[in-house]
Amino acid sequence: MTATRTFRVLPGFNLTLGYTLGYLSLLILIPLSAVFLKTFEMDWARFVEVVTAPQVVATYKLSFGASLLAAAINAVFGLMLAWALVRYSFPGKKIVDALVDLPFALPTAVAGIALTALYAKNGWLGQYLEPLGIKVAFTPLGVLVALVFIGLPFVVRTVQPILEDLDTELEEAAASLGAQRWQTFRHVIFPILLPALMTGFALAFARAVGEYGSVIFIAGNLPFVSEITPLMIITKLEQYDYQGATAIASVMLIFSFILLLIINGLQAWTAKRTGRDR
Amino acid sequence: MSNSNAPGAILRRTFAALSFLAAGTAFAQSTLLNVSYDVSRELYKEINPAFVAAWKKQGGADITVNQSHGGSSKQAGSVIGGLEADVITMNQSPDIDILVERGGLVAANWRKQFPHDATPYTTTTVFLVRKGNPKNIKDWDDLVKPGYQVIVPNPKTSGNGRYTYIAAWGFALDKTGSEAGAKDFVTRLFANVPVLDGGGRGATTTFTQRDVGDVLVTFENEAILIAQELGSSKFDIVYPSLSIEAAAPVAVVQKVAAKRGTEKVAKAYLDFLYTPAGQEIIAKHDFRPRDPAVLKKHAAKYPNIRTFTVEQKLGGWAAVQKAHFADGALYDQIVARK
Numbered sequence: 104m105t106a107t108r109t110f111r112v113l114p115g116f117n118l119t120l121g122y123t124l125g126y127l128s129l130l131i132l133i134p135l136s137a138v139f140l141k142t143f144e145m146d147w148a149r150f151v152e153v154v155t156a157p158q159v160v161a162t163y164k165l166s167f168g169a170s171l172l173a174a175a176i177n178a179v180f181g182l183m184l185a186w187a188l189v190r191y192s193f194p195g196k197k198i199v200d201a202l203v204d205l206p207f208a209l210p211t212a213v214a215g216i217a218l219t220a221l222y223a224k225n226g227w228l229g230q231y232l233e234p235l236g237i238k239v240a241f242t243p244l245g246v247l248v249a250l251v252f253i254g255l256p257f258v259v260r261t262v263q264p265i266l267e268d269l270d271t272e273l274e275e276a277a278a279s280l281g282a283q284r285w286q287t288f289r290h291v292i293f294p295i296l297l298p299a300l301m302t303g304f305a306l307a308f309a310r311a312v313g314e315y316g317s318v319i320f321i322a323g324n325l326p327f328v329s330e331i332t333p334l335m336i337i338t339k340l341e342q343y344d345y346q347g348a349t350a351i352a353s354v355m356l357i358f359s360f361i362l363l364l365i366i367n368g369l370q371a372w373t374a375k376r377t378g379r380d381r
Numbered sequence: 382m383s384n385s386n387a388p389g390a391i392l393r394r395t396f397a398a399l400s401f402l403a404a405g406t407a408f409a410q411s412t413l414l415n416v417s418y419d420v421s422r423e424l425y426k427e428i429n430p431a432f433v434a435a436w437k438k439q440g441g442a443d444i445t446v447n448q449s450h451g452g453s454s455k456q457a458g459s460v461i462g463g464l465e466a467d468v469i470t471m472n473q474s475p476d477i478d479i480l481v482e483r484g485g486l487v488a489a490n491w492r493k494q495f496p497h498d499a500t501p502y503t504t505t506t507v508f509l510v511r512k513g514n515p516k517n518i519k520d521w522d523d524l525v526k527p528g529y530q531v532i533v534p535n536p537k538t539s540g541n542g543r544y545t546y547i548a549a550w551g552f553a554l555d556k557t558g559s560e561a562g563a564k565d566f567v568t569r570l571f572a573n574v575p576v577l578d579g580g581g582r583g584a585t586t587t588f589t590q591r592d593v594g595d596v597l598v599t600f601e602n603e604a605i606l607i608a609q610e611l612g613s614s615k616f617d618i619v620y621p622s623l624s625i626e627a628a629a630p631v632a633v634v635q636k637v638a639a640k641r642g643t644e645k646v647a648k649a650y651l652d653f654l655y656t657p658a659g660q661e662i663i664a665k666h667d668f669r670p671r672d673p674a675v676l677k678k679h680a681a682k683y684p685n686i687r688t689f690t691v692e693q694k695l696g697g698w699a700a701v702q703k704a705h706f707a708d709g710a711l712y713d714q715i716v717a718r719k
Contacts, residue, residue, distance in 0.1 A: 156708070157717065223591035241576045241593065323576040324535065326716040337579075341454040341538045343461075343479055347708070 135356065141349040153350045158326050159335055165243060166332040167358065170311035173250035174258075178304045181258025182296070188259070189266040203259050206252055211316030218249055219321045241323030246331060249317040254307030261303035265296055298374045305366040312359050413446045413646055416466035418453035418476075418540065419580055420603060421629075424666040425470070431662060432653045436646065444646060452580050453540050460486060460634060467638045467647040470631045473540040474691075474698045477632050484636070491632040494648075500628035501654035502668040505688050506541075506548045508619040509588065509597040509604045516595045520621045521552040524596060525569040532594035533574050534584040536712060540627075541581035545598045546712065547701065548625035551694045555623065568715045589616070600627060602667035605682070626688040629668070 142150065153159070188200055206214065222229045222239035229240060239245050269292065277287040315333040322329040332355050339348035417425055429446040436444060449456065449464070457476040460466045461483045469487070471477055480487040492498045510518050516529060524531050534542035546567065553566035578584040581599055588597035589611060596619075597604075604618045631651050638644040653659045660670035664679045676683070695701045705711045 153708070158713065219591065223593065225592040240591065241587075319579065324579070325574070325577055338535070338537050340458065341452065342706070343454070343458065343483075344708075 138349045138352050138356065141345060142353045145346045145350065149346075150350050153347045154354045158330070159332075159351060161327045162330045162332040162335045163354075163358070165246065165330065166312060166355075167362075169243065169246045169250055169331075170308050173247055173254050173311050174304045174308035176247075176251050177254045177258045177307045178300055181255055181303060181307075182262055182300060184255075185259045185262040185266055189263060203256050205256075206254075207256050211253065211314065212320065214252060215249060215317035215320030218245070218252060218317065222248065222321065240321055241329070243322075243329050245321035245323065246318050246329060249321050250311040250314060253314055253317055254311050257306035257310060258300070258303035261299045261306065262296060265299040269295060294373075294376075298370050301366060301370040301373065305363055305370070308366070309359060309363060312355070411442060411444050411643065411646070413444060413467045413643055413650060414449065414465060415446060415468050415470055415650070416449045416456050416460055416464060416634075417470040418456060418472045419450055419582060420600075421470060421472075422448070422450045424663065424668070427662050427665070428654065428659060431658060432650055435653060435656075435658065436649060439649075441646065441649070446650065452538065454538065465637050465641065466634045467641065467643045468631065468633055468650055470629065470651075471540070472627065472629050473543060474630050475702060476540070477630050478698065480632070480634065486634050486636045487632045488635050492630075494633070495631060495651055496655055497671050498628070498630070499632060499651075500630050500671070501651070501659070502663045502670055503626050503628045504600045504602045504668050505624045505627060505686055506544050506598060507601045507604050507624065507686075508621060509599060509607060509616050510595065510619055512615050512617060514617055514619065518596050518619055521549055521566075521570075521623075522556075524549070524573060524598070525566060526573075529573050529596070530575050530594040531570060531573045532576060532578075532584050532588045532597045533571075534581050534599075535577040535579055537706060539578075539580045539584075541584070541600055541603070542577075543706070544600070544625050544627045546705070547691060547695060548598075548621075548623075550705075551625060551689050552621070552623050554694060564711060564715065571715055601669070601683075605667040620684050620686045623687050623689065626690045628690070 145153070184203065188196065188203075219240050220226050222232070222245060224230065224233045224238075224240070226240070232239060237244075239248055273291055274287050277291045282290070313333065315331070315337070318331050319334055322331060322334070324330055324334060332351060336348045336351050336355075339345075339351065415425060415429075425446075425448045429448065433444055433446060449459075449466070451459075453471045453473065453476045457469070457471065457479055460469060460480060469477060469480065474492075477487055477491060481489050481491065488494065495501070508518060508524075510516070516523070518524070518529075523529065533545050536542035536546040549567050549570050550563050553563040554560070557563060557566065576584075576587050576593055578587055581603055584597060584599060585603060585607060588594050589607060597607075601618075604616075608616050608618060631654065633644065633647045633651065635644075638647045654663070655671065657672060657675060660672040660675040664670045664675055664682075667682065669683055670676050670679075691698055691701060695704075703710065
């Protein structure tokens with residue numbers, strides 16, 4: 104509240120800020136603080152014991168590892184998909200475009216059942232993969248497949264609008280100045296896309312970390328092999344161990360929050376570096 | 382303690398809002414809510430109209446019985462959270478004991494309120510193998526052999542899986558004569574499990590639809606149902622030499638029933654399960670009825686099998702919970718094989 108007040112086109116800053124904070128508290132902060140409050144019912148020693156149990160630690164590795172990998176795969180292939188959808192016209196393009204959103208709309212349990220049926224050893228794909236020694240259903244690889252599936256739309260939909268806004272003249276200019284195709288991509292297009300790509304990556308990652316419905320069907324859920332952290336939480340809940348469940352949930356929340364902060368920080372840094380700072 | 386329980390309070394409010402909606406739609410007539418476990422859906426769908434007819438014949442008022450199904454621990458959790466169940470019908474006692482512990486929803490002496498420790502029917506744990514029994518699986522011994530794949534639901538989350546675990550433990554205890562021997566046996570058994578589903582139905586799907594595993598260990602009623610639904614041309618049921626008597630407990634949720642004024646009808650509903658008519662429906666759904674006459678009538682469906690109860694071999698559910706399924710207890714040690 105210093106002397107320099109910037110002029111705003113629309114009045115009501117206080118109202119909107121109050122509304123934003125109130126709404127965020129109601130929807131996000133209050134439920135999340137309930138998680139932490141429940142956790143505080145247990146003492147520190149017990150908390151450490153629960154969240155560092157070897158079986159639980161194994162689930163962190165799988166959940167965060169598979170989620171990062173899935174988000175990375177989606178970043179690469181989602182970018183290619185977005186590129187194809189923006190730059191080329193081909194028959195059925197509208198349908199392909201709509202298909203991208205399907206993982207959003209599909210109940211995750213349905214996705215899980217469909218993927219499991221597909222990759223089980225008697226499934227359409229599984230019957231060919233199994234003889235090659237590649238097991239997907241009921242292995243950690245299955246977890247990855249499910250996470251890639253549900254995360255795909257996030258990357259495509261964040262990169263697509265930026266690509267659409269991208270002037271082809273920039274590329275022509277690069278070409279006329281003697282840039283190779285790779286150089287044009289590397290030095291002209293990619294830096295512009297990078298912030299959006301990272302947002303898509305972060306969203307896909309966040310979604311994957313929290314995913315439960317599709318994964319439990321395909322994972323096999325073996326302790327130390329293919330258990331994800333959300334399953335650990337549900338297992339605790341079903342044993343009436345509410346504190347244990349919220350303890351693991353808070354560790355997950357803190358991990359995710361830190362990772363998302365890092366990604367957002369990186370994104371802001373690249374945006375600044377490439378001169379697209381808002 | 383329960384007042385500072387914030388997520389619980391939120392849950393309770395949500396359920397209160399939901400039950401308000403339900404009450405609104407069923408304004409004029411009284412209702413009874415039976416909260417039950419996952420695979421009893423078909424059974425109670427048939428019990429309910431039969432009970433309503435019998436109740437009216439006795440001069441009772443018109444009543445609608447609603448049913449809610451899901452994983453049994455999850456269902457008990459909902460009742461703790463505020464779902465207004467008048468009666469609760471489960472497949473393992475711990476899921477009713479928890480309602481005594483948390484908030485005194487059920488009377489502590491619930492086992493004494495109905496015959497047979499408040500268990501109107503039982504089932505047992507059996508093996509389902511692929512047609513012709515290609516791996517020649519006859520008894521628990523065969524399940525621990527290297528190279529055999531056994532499908533069992535997760536004992537931590539599923540009553541079905543828990544009974545399987547206990548049955549195997551009891552068998553091994555007899556065979557080896559020691560706790561250490563039993564632990565070794567069950568460890569080898571679970572080393573043969575390639576997929577752990579959250580519940581019994583999930584395990585059925587894995588075995589029958591995904592074609593995973595040499596043997597599915599599950600409840601007798603589920604095995605009979607699979608054999609019937611999918612045609613007996615695909616699977617055979619194998620009865621081991623010893624198994625567990627899985628008794629399904631029932632109780633009136635006293636606190637709710639008192640509040641809603643449904644105590645009488647709730648008790649009548651559970652009593653109905655013990656009547657010849659109720660037992661007949663139970664037998665129709667492949668559970669083993671308690672009534673000797675009804676059991677005898679359907680004897681062909683239920684081969685003789687030697688069974689033990691949790692109380693006989695493992696000192697009751699509370700002891701099992703503590704020694705086997707608590708954090709870091711025997712089950713956790715067994716799966717920590719890596």
